[in-house]
Amino acid sequence: MKKILVANRGEIALRVMKTIKKMGIKTVAVYSEADRNSPHIKFADEAVCLGPAPSNESYLKMDKIIEVCKELGVDGVHPGYGFLSENAAFAELTEKNNITFIGPRSKAIEVMGSKLAAKETVKAYDIPMVPGIDEAIEDVNKATQIAREIGFPILIKASAGGGGKGMRVVNEEKDLEEQMKRAISEAKSAFGDGSVFIEKYVASPRHIEIQVLADTHGNIIHLVERECSIQRRHQKVVEEAPSVVLDESLREKMGNAAVKVARSCDYVGAGTVEFLLDENKNFYFLEMNTRLQVEHPVTELITGVDLVEQQIKIARGEVLEIQQEDIKINGHAMELRVYAEDPLNDFLPSVGNLETYQLPVGENIRVDNGFEEGMDVPIYYDPMLSKLITYGKNREEAIQLMIEAIADYKVEGVSTTLAFGKFVMENEHFKSGDFDTHFVKKYFTPEALSKKNQAEAKLAAKVALARYLQEKKLLKTPH
Known part of the structure; x- marks a missing residue:
């Protein structure tokens, strides 16, 4: 690999490029119009603007990134994290265009990108799992039955999710239906996939x-x-x-x-x-x-x-x-x-x-x-x-x-x-x-934070006053 494009921005783009340079490999930065003054652009050997500020018009434009790779003779793409880093379609697209995706193969991304598929895949390897159901569920009656079996509190989770979206803790049976509807709706709007599943809620993890x-x-x-x-x-x-x-x-x-x-x-x-x-x-x-x-x-x-x-x-x-x-x-x-x-x-x-x-x-x-x-x-x-x-x-x-x-x-x-x-x-x-x-x-x-800040400000003021009085005293002392 002689040239690597970093398909990301900010601190992670810069951090990845530092290692690439250390390895004697050329770097290509990409950026949106909002990031045109970012340090990662100045640090890179070459930089290309992908488009306007919104990420779906810049950092998420797969075809545009591939186009830049071809134009500049890029051998590999490092996706950093976020954006396209866990996008199986992007990993596949780079490989199809004879560009190395610096990450796992698209199949692993796909399998592990779905919590349900991941559970199914690791099942044969005797990995401890939280008690619950490992299939998508939308039927409230079935969900209630499962919840009774594993015992409340339970956790409703979006299969395609992350960052806490489509996740609901349910402490009592009477709240299950309402919370399930909310979790499904949130998962649909966040991930385009309303699949949810149920697990025992681990109280102090x-x-x-x-x-x-x-x-x-x-x-x-x-x-x-x-x-x-x-x-x-x-x-x-x-x-x-x-x-x-x-x-x-x-x-x-x-x-x-x-x-x-x-x-x-x-x-x-x-x-x-x-x-x-x-x-x-x-x-x-x-x-x-x-x-x-x-x-x-x-x-x-x-x-x-x-x-x-x-x-x-x-x-x-x-x-x-x-x-x-x-x-x-x-x-x-x-x-x-x-x-x-x-x-x-x-x-x-x-x-x-x-x-x-x-x-x-x-x-x-x-x-x-x-x-x-x-x-x-x-x-x-x-x-x-x-x-x-x-x-x-x-x-x-x-x-x-x-x-x-x-x-x-x-x-x-x-x-x-x-x-x-x-x-x-x-x-x-x-x-x-x-x-x-x-x-x-x-x-x-x-x-608690405000109180702490106030207490520290008071202490700093007292220290400053004591120093001021001490200096005043020294000035008045005849030498």
Whole structure:
């Protein structure tokens, strides 16, 4: 491969290109009119505008991307995450045009893109599943019967879904019909597919995922776990590796299960197998993400493996150079997704101009960033500005460095999740490791954050006043 097009934008486009350049390969950036001043364009060797700001007129235009590849003599396409990364039709289209798709084959994307098809595929591999029904259901009477069998509370889930859409917790039988209608309607409008299924609701779960790498020669390894339980609206905000609750025995069991899931669909490339872990340390297969994950840097920092480099080598047909026994956990890594969102207003997107935008720098601080000072945050895309990652020899060190890095991250013009990140890092439940996916619901309120900010502002004012009085006193003292 001599030239790779990155079919994405922002921080992930830039992060992927850095590895491509490091490997001595030329890079091609694509962008929409809203992103014409983005750093990823300046960084690339070549850049092409795909069209207007809306993603369906730019980043999702498959034919246009293929056309650009042909015009510029591109050998491979890296899709990043989001947009076309889990689009089986796009993977197929690239292959048809003799362009390497840096990711799994279209069949694996298709199978794992449907939660029901994924459950069916891994069934033969003895993977633990949450009790429930693994077929689409629309009949309320049948749903009621199943719910009675597995016991309330239950979870209604969209088969084609993600990000919490088409998902409903039902605590009592009387609410089932209404919630089912809502879930089906939401799934139809979000994914064009109203299929839903029913599972037992795991009350206090942790969200644990395992990174896997698989080559075209049948070798599959896992790169241990990531803890992704700090979420808002079923989407992750803080991730870390390793998890504070896994011991070596459980890590090995979950790692082996993840490898089996990858094997079940003939997986190739980097992928992530997601599990729920209940309070009794039972784990259940949730789904497989057939792409690079947002939180991949924490795995890179504790294993020393560049996952994008591995993706490219696998796509070139190389044999995986890492064996399972080579994977060792070294230290601890923490990641905060820095979103242009207002934590004081239900995490709603906050658009505007980045009047001030200064990144923290220092040893063991990594920022995967996609913006510069003076840029506008567009309303058309996911509101992530960057990912702030810290590394320490242990968890306490990674947390402390994250608090310091957040303090050094200066943003004015939009609200961000930085203050929320600080709230998490300083929370006793988080620090002790005693938390689950309900952390935000249990411990976070806008009032708590406001109070904390006010208390810190008062303290800063007192310190400033004390310093001022001290300096005044020194000036008056005769020398």
